[in-house]
Amino acid sequence: MLAAVGLAVLVTLLMNLAADFTSFADALRNRRRLGGPERYTSPGPRELQQIVTAVNTQLEDERAALARRAAILSGVSHDLGTPATRLRLRAALIEDAELRAKLEADIDSMTGMIESVLTYTRAEMNSEAPRRLSLSALIDAVIANYADVGRPVTFRAPAQVVVRGGASVFMSRQGQATLAREGEVTVMGRPVALERAMSNLIDNALKYGRRATVALETDARTATIVVEDEGRRPPPRRSRR
Template sequence: MRYTSKFNLFYLIKKKLIPKSLLSRFILIIIIPSLIGQSIALHLFYERHWYNVSYHTSSLLASEIESLLQQETVYQNKNQIKNYLNLSYILEPNKKINTTTQNNSEELEIFQKNLSKKINYKHEVFLDENGKIKVLIEIPKNLLIITIPAKTLLNPTTYIFALWIIFLTIILLAVSLIFSKNQIKSILELTNAAEKYGRGEKMPEYKPSGAREIRKAGIAFLKMKDRIERQTAKRTQMLAMISHDLKTPLTRMKLQVELMDDSEEKEELNHDINSMQYMISSYLDFARGEGGESFSKVELNKWVSDYIKLSWNKSNIELEQKKNNIFAQIKIYSFTRALNNIISNATKYSTKIKISVYSQNDNAFITVEDNGKGIDNIEKNHVFKPFYRGNKARTFEDSTNVGLGLAITKEIITGHYGSISLAESKTLKGLLVKIKIPKLAD
């Protein structure tokens, strides 16, 4: 249980913190190693290298001061500024250290510690107002004041090194960002081409570009596109041939039946021939999937309203629409057939129908509700299957059909990159059919 909670926490942190876009992830991949590398470099420089340099330099200065204290001339010249090696000193008689302890830099603290190891006199080290290092040593009845140039121990250019690292990092990130955007541009071009082709829109001229792997993906997409178009053309040609071959003998049979005298057998034969023609048309429509029709951009509210007025003006249909425009890409003939199939079924089994058009996020919805009997929950899982006809509830078929009505409807909606589902209507208490398709930007 604890492992599961930790895993869920890690998943949530990962989901929240990791950027969603590819460019953001590229930047993150570049920034994190760069920051880690620069942090290690600064740590090694300041904590290791610079400490060692400061330690050795302060040790040499402490040794020089120790050597100075061993010189007899130091105690002979009072109130006179003298030089010894890199040191400048003055001996003031009858004075003591009266300065307060100051917060020194790390380099001066190292120097203070090294000096304490070399001499036994009371002493104080600090940086004066003029930017020079002062060393006060209290020797018997005298105060020795030693002045050391700050640059001997302190390096004022250390911050320049840190600024240079930051500046260099910014330059590297800028250059990396330019190259990353160029790589992502080729991915976006491939994505745009695949998305437009998938929606059936006119695909812009696409040429694979970018890195080798992206070019290979682009070439694979173009090959796939060519294969799909060849297979679609072959299937359309084959279906046209099948349609001709099957309908021709049926037409001859129908002509022969018309020449027969009126009788019960003639009516049965006419019924059988019409049923066969209807079934053949359904088979071909299902196999074809209306694939030859191109997409058109429509405003769904207006299109559905015009469709209802034109095809179902005399039916008891309530139309509910939002005021905002909802644009979508549809194959008008195919989509009309799918919607007509749903509404005609509703009119058979109900007396009141309600159609709603609305949108949520990136999707457009069309719902058809009625006050009829509805469909059992068990049947809802099967009615979309080809050649299935329910027995316990209403279906989308008539006596001449073979169970393809709702299957064809689903095939059409799927061809629009959408989905269709069945549920119980909460307002009319009958069947609710919900169609979802992608919405276009206004």
Template structure:
């Protein structure tokens, strides 16, 4: 699903908050139902007590006083009448509803089981004259479900002298109101839990984020500081495994670098002896070929040593003036007859390994002037990232060979001839130094078929 967040923390928050909202809705529906039933019972009990009081008053009064009492007690919400017959009453009570049964049980509880009582609930509508006695409209009884108007409780009770009392009492409409305080309380609880879930999930998933960042930095610098082994048990186990893997990789690379460096260094001695013996050859053509082969072999050995130093460099970090460093390289190239143009400048010094970075920039500029005659250096400093772009005016490189430029000992044939010299390690060394600084080196062809090398160095490099 596209609307789901991709992060683990975002998905956990959605699960927690969604479950909480669902639980709150279910709890609210139960609360409303229970509250409605409670209020209905409370309102019904009020009406029941009113009917009981009226019954007790009329039971204790003479027949001559009952009419006066009824006139005094009548109101728009309370209709009282007396009937001599119960025929109409029984016709209305043939099919009592659940609510009618509840009110009937409450009345019998107050009056006793030997009292004849009938209960009827209906809605007050325009079809029923408001001032008419309740028993005269039994045939037009309307159930409250699905109809407008306030529900009306009609109780039919036989007095001690046999006369039937009918009380038409309007139930209170407050049973339909919303529990706004409960809603506000639920909303406050929901917001508090959302906030706690957000901070709690971020606290739990923070070690995972650190673990992912450490794994990403491992590819940039194998000698970085080990990942702290803290957090949940699973994260601690993963961090410990990552640190052990880093230690093994670092040892493997260190051993390989040491072996290759020793081999390259030891090769210089026999190369020197072969060079001296080549001087003793009398045939000049053969001597020249031997010297050329030995020069290439020595260049490869020296390049390999430089490459190994670039891959694993123990030089300490120092703040370096990049503008001054590029000016020195421009001057050195000018003394060799090469043209280097510099445009832009760094706004501040860069924390880096000066000698390694100098070797990187020197290789890039040397590559540009060797194959493109002129090197154009463009400096862009964003405050967080220092970008140095070096372009040449050569013939460029085929698109399918751009990715291979940084491979050790790889040389582009055709446009860049082997006769120009080199071992194919210059760009590999430059990229290794860039990665050592936490940066990157990217190659692409320019619009004019020259080669553009883009070096990016973060200012937070370590």
């Protein structure tokens, strides 16, 4: 009896030890997707505490290196904005319209790259923590902002899902049911980053097309935001007489 009790206690301790390592490994595995604390604390043996200390040190070094890199990129991108403005003013003085248009297009491309780098550095320096949010409500809010200023952005209702039943000895055909893909879609995400990404896609769709259509496709595990643009009107045909 004493041997059985001792064996049960030993098995319990081993299971608790494995659970501590497993829970810490899961937290690290989901850190990029779900976020995590600045420092980790985990109960457990001395070996696990040493691993947690090493991970915390690595995270501190990574945050410091990221802050330095983001500060350098932000400073360089900000400094490039001044000569870009001077180039635009000087390009306006060029009398050749074709050459002036080409220079202005190059300047627009350069300033767009600068803005994208500034956006990236701001996002890295002010990284928001993931939280539970309504993806449906976020999409509605973004579309409403474009609708308020008269931009042609619409939402495409999701299609219905057909679920097929299993085979049965009492029926020669499989049954099926239709599920309406309506209602609120809740996810874990970063709302500011998601709104910025959707706005960039919609802006590109409006830039290169006549209108933008936003759709939300979901299943049991994933949610996909689809932004489609409608091509420009074809140029009118010229007939010779």
